[in-house]
Amino acid sequence: MATEITPDKNDEAESIGEINKYDFRTETEAVFKAQKGLNEEIVRQISAMKEEPEWMLEFRLKALEIFESKPMPEWGGDIDINFQDIYYYLKPTDGQEKSWDDVPEEIKETFDRLGIPEAERKFLAGVKAQFESEVVYGSVAEDLEKQGVIFTDTDSALKEHPELFREYFGTIIPSEDNKFSALNSAVWSGGSFIYVPPGVKIEFPLQAYFRINAQNMGQFERTLIIVDEGAEIHYVEGCTAPMYSSDSLHSAVVEVIVKKNGRCRYTTIQNWANNIYNLVTKRAVCYADATMEWVDGNLGSQLTMKYPAVYMMEPGAHGEILSIAFAGNGQHQDAGAKLVHAAPHTTGQIISKSISKNGGRSSYRGLVRVEEGATHAKNNVVCDALILDPESRSDTYPYIEIMEQDVSIGHEASVSRIGEEQLFYLTSRGLSETEASAMIVNGFIEPLVKELPMEYAVELNRLIQLQMEGSVG
Amino acid sequence: MTHVLKIENLQVAVEGKPILRGVDLEIKHGETHALMGPNGSGKSTLGQAIMGHPKYEVTGGSITLDGEDLLEMEPDERARAGMFMAFQRPVAIPGVKMADFLRHSTTNVRNPERKEGEDLIPMKDFRRELKDKMQQLQMDMEFARRYVNDGFSGGEMKRAEILQLAMLQPKFAILDETDSGLDADAVRLASESIADIGREKMGLLIITHHDKLLVHNPPEFTHVMLGGRLVETGGSELAEELHANGYERIRAAYPEAEAENLAMAGE
Ligand SMILES: Nc1ncnc2c1ncn2[C@@H]1O[C@H](COP(=O)(O)OP(=O)(O)OP(=O)(O)O)[C@@H](O)[C@H]1O
Ligand SMILES: [Mg+2]
Numbered sequence: 001m002a003t004e005i006t007p008d009k010n011d012e013a014e015s016i017g018e019i020n021k022y023d024f025r026t027e028t029e030a031v032f033k034a035q036k037g038l039n040e041e042i043v044r045q046i047s048a049m050k051e052e053p054e055w056m057l058e059f060r061l062k063a064l065e066i067f068e069s070k071p072m073p074e075w076g077g078d079i080d081i082n083f084q085d086i087y088y089y090l091k092p093t094d095g096q097e098k099s100w101d102d103v104p105e106e107i108k109e110t111f112d113r114l115g116i117p118e119a120e121r122k123f124l125a126g127v128k129a130q131f132e133s134e135v136v137y138g139s140v141a142e143d144l145e146k147q148g149v150i151f152t153d154t155d156s157a158l159k160e161h162p163e164l165f166r167e168y169f170g171t172i173i174p175s176e177d178n179k180f181s182a183l184n185s186a187v188w189s190g191g192s193f194i195y196v197p198p199g200v201k202i203e204f205p206l207q208a209y210f211r212i213n214a215q216n217m218g219q220f221e222r223t224l225i226i227v228d229e230g231a232e233i234h235y236v237e238g239c240t241a242p243m244y245s246s247d248s249l250h251s252a253v254v255e256v257i258v259k260k261n262g263r264c265r266y267t268t269i270q271n272w273a274n275n276i277y278n279l280v281t282k283r284a285v286c287y288a289d290a291t292m293e294w295v296d297g298n299l300g301s302q303l304t305m306k307y308p309a310v311y312m313m314e315p316g317a318h319g320e321i322l323s324i325a326f327a328g329n330g331q332h333q334d335a336g337a338k339l340v341h342a343a344p345h346t347t348g349q350i351i352s353k354s355i356s357k358n359g360g361r362s363s364y365r366g367l368v369r370v371e372e373g374a375t376h377a378k379n380n381v382v383c384d385a386l387i388l389d390p391e392s393r394s395d396t397y398p399y400i401e402i403m404e405q406d407v408s409i410g411h412e413a414s415v416s417r418i419g420e421e422q423l424f425y426l427t428s429r430g431l432s433e434t435e436a437s438a439m440i441v442n443g444f445i446e447p448l449v450k451e452l453p454m455e456y457a458v459e460l461n462r463l464i465q466l467q468m469e470g471s472v473g
Numbered sequence: 474m475t476h477v478l479k480i481e482n483l484q485v486a487v488e489g490k491p492i493l494r495g496v497d498l499e500i501k502h503g504e505t506h507a508l509m510g511p512n513g514s515g516k517s518t519l520g521q522a523i524m525g526h527p528k529y530e531v532t533g534g535s536i537t538l539d540g541e542d543l544l545e546m547e548p549d550e551r552a553r554a555g556m557f558m559a560f561q562r563p564v565a566i567p568g569v570k571m572a573d574f575l576r577h578s579t580t581n582v583r584n585p586e587r588k589e590g591e592d593l594i595p596m597k598d599f600r601r602e603l604k605d606k607m608q609q610l611q612m613d614m615e616f617a618r619r620y621v622n623d624g625f626s627g628g629e630m631k632r633a634e635i636l637q638l639a640m641l642q643p644k645f646a647i648l649d650e651t652d653s654g655l656d657a658d659a660v661r662l663a664s665e666s667i668a669d670i671g672r673e674k675m676g677l678l679i680i681t682h683h684d685k686l687l688v689h690n691p692p693e694f695t696h697v698m699l700g701g702r703l704v705e706t707g708g709s710e711l712a713e714e715l716h717a718n719g720y721e722r723i724r725a726a727y728p729e730a731e732a733e734n735l736a737m738a739g740e
Contacts, residue, residue, distance in 0.1 A: 420527065421564045422564050424524075424548060425560065426578075427547065427549040428525070428552055428558060429549075429582075429637065430549050430553050430577075430582040431574075431577055431578055432589055433547070435577060435581075439569050439573075442569070443566055443568025444568055445568070465590075
């Protein structure tokens with residue numbers, strides 16, 4: 001039975017379907033003993049398990065060196081991670097053997113309140129390795145395939161589309177970029193790989209959970225999206241249910257290429273458990289008249305450091321980042337954005353909204369850079385923070401580097417507290433104080449929420465309501 | 474049973490500064506009272522205190538609704554008990570749609586025992602009712618999708634307050650200068666809306682500097698506030714007199730209250 005988890009089979013959809021039939025609770029041993037800690041041996045082991053080509057092994061080993069040589073970032077939040085105390089690949093104790101009874105009561109309750117379907121709950125709580133989406137996804141997959149779209153997990157892509165893969169992989173975010181991109185490059189596993197051929201416009205949001213499995217949602221997932229000329233895609237990852245995991249570190253890398261006249265929107269809504277460090281590197285390059293939009297919602301976690309970036313490489317490129325952060329008790333959201341204007345007539349916009357409550361801390365950290373020669377670049381940054389109580393905190397770190405004269409740059413920042421007058425107005429019309437604060441908070445993020453697919457918007461609003469309960473009075 | 478709102482010897486301070494210095498007022502269901510008085514005399518303060526604004530500290534006296542102590546209740550409990558105030562300056566809540574807000578508040582006021590998270594009144598019923606009320610006030614349905622008081626014109630804000638009054642159908646309503654900002658047509662529509670709820674089904678306290686609302690809703694009682702006290706009470710003829718002649722006679726007749734009024738304004 002245990003052999004079913006060997007990587008070679010794992011890489012194929014059919015065998016994943018098979019794994020699904022097993023009752024993981026009775027399964028006691030995975031095929032190889034995973035080991036805690038990080039060293040050359042483990043990296044070699046990961047690559048061997050996956051039967052990767054030589055170049056990928058070298059890529060990983062080089063990244064490991066870089067990871068070891070780089071110091072921890074000195075900005076952002078306090079990171080206290082023992083890298084030797086983490087499993088970097090398939091762990092026998094991870095999820096698969098857990099039973100529903102082991103899932104903490106408050107997580108179950110949250111699922112209830114959010115109205116998460118039964119099938120998804122088990123998956124989200126890590127009880128099940130795979131979300132049964134094949135039925136939903138089947139017809140979609142066929143349709144996409146006909147149009148030449150590749151949508152698969154990243155491990156499979158390396159095997160099935162080696163040339164395309166190698167051409168782009170690691171080109172947008174090199175391992176040297178930062179300590180955590182190096183870590184991800186050394187031990188990555190899972191994630192999504194998408195290629196949209198020229199002129200193909202995918203009309204509906206493509207959701208990560210169509211193809212989700214334990215690996216895809218792993219700690220070190222690696223996503224690569226290539227949107228060819230004139231093509232369009234909206235990709236959605238994550239969900240608003242709390243992601244329950246015994247791992248304390250999540251460090252993903254997401255690379256996106258949007259070619260001439262292409263459009264990509266990448267939406268993330270994540271709600272991590274309170275013990276998680278969520279340190280993610282996301283970057284897109286955008287060519288002539290192409291548009292890249294990041295819509296990024298961050299809830300939960302102990303510390304999130306995430307600054308989606310768009311590099312505008314050719315005239316007419318447009319980059320946009322919408323970010324929402326909600327920091328509750330014991331949480332630090334260090335979120336922001338980065339826009340680089342590397343060509344004339346490029347336009348960019350950052351809208352950031354953060355909410356801090358119950359001693360939570362949220363920071364906006366943003367960089368806008370206009371390179372020499374990027375004349376007529378236009379950029380606008382709006383960041384609004386809402387602080388719900390005196391114990392909570394919000395900071396703004398806007399960095400602006402401009403190497404060109406003829407540009408237009410705007411920056412507005414505001415910090416507000418929930419107004420006594422607003423609360424009184426709403427409560428005097430019969431809303432309880434909790435309902436009223438939740439309504440004000442939902443109103444505060446409404447400009448971003450309305451950009452989300454409907455079901456995410458509804459879930460997010462409900463989640464805010466939940467987060468608000470017990471926070472006042 | 475005839476509902477009664479009873480205010481006795483009410484004293485209210487803002488940031489330690491006394492504003493109301495002993496107000497007595499009794500409003501029965503079906504009665505319309507006008508509350509007049511110069512700027513800064515304490516009219517809005519009375520409204521805020523009745524609804525329970527946390528900034529307005531009651532330092533003495535009592536407010537009861539059918540014998541129940543309103544002062545013990547949170548603002549939302551007062552609303553659920555049947556109290557309503559149309560704000561002199563309604564507050565903008567960006568991002569919150571009128572319809573969403575109103576559906577919540579209508580649900581809570583109609584089911585005072587409702588707990589957070591319990592069902593709202595059905596969307597279909599609510600929408601039909603809202604549409605009726607909006608048509609009556611000649612408001613475009615589009616209005617329901619706008620954010621609460623956000624970027625509303627002065628008149629739109631006041632219409633929206635009347636719309637809420639019409640939806641919530643309280644036992645007692647305080648209209649704080651609801652007529653200022655409304656054009657003549659809107660005043661007529663607002664009055665029709667009030668007539669539609671039925672004046673006999675509400676106790677009304679109309680705070681005003683104009684006679685617009687009062688012409689359509691002639692008050693049985695007119696009270697004049699000066700320096701945080703009700704210095705005179707009369708019938709609708711008193712309102713007419715004040716509209717015609719202003720407050721000179723009142724100021725002269727109550728020099729002590731006048732001095733307090735000036736002192737409040739001076740600070
Ligand atoms: N929230 C507040 N903070 C500070 N002072 C206040 C506040 N509310 C009322 N006051 C003061 O109390 C006094 C009475 O104000 P109030 O608003 O009750 O007057 P009003 O009779 O409604 O006047 P108007 O006709 O101009 O609306 C004024 O001196 C005012 O400045
Ligand atoms: Mg007033």
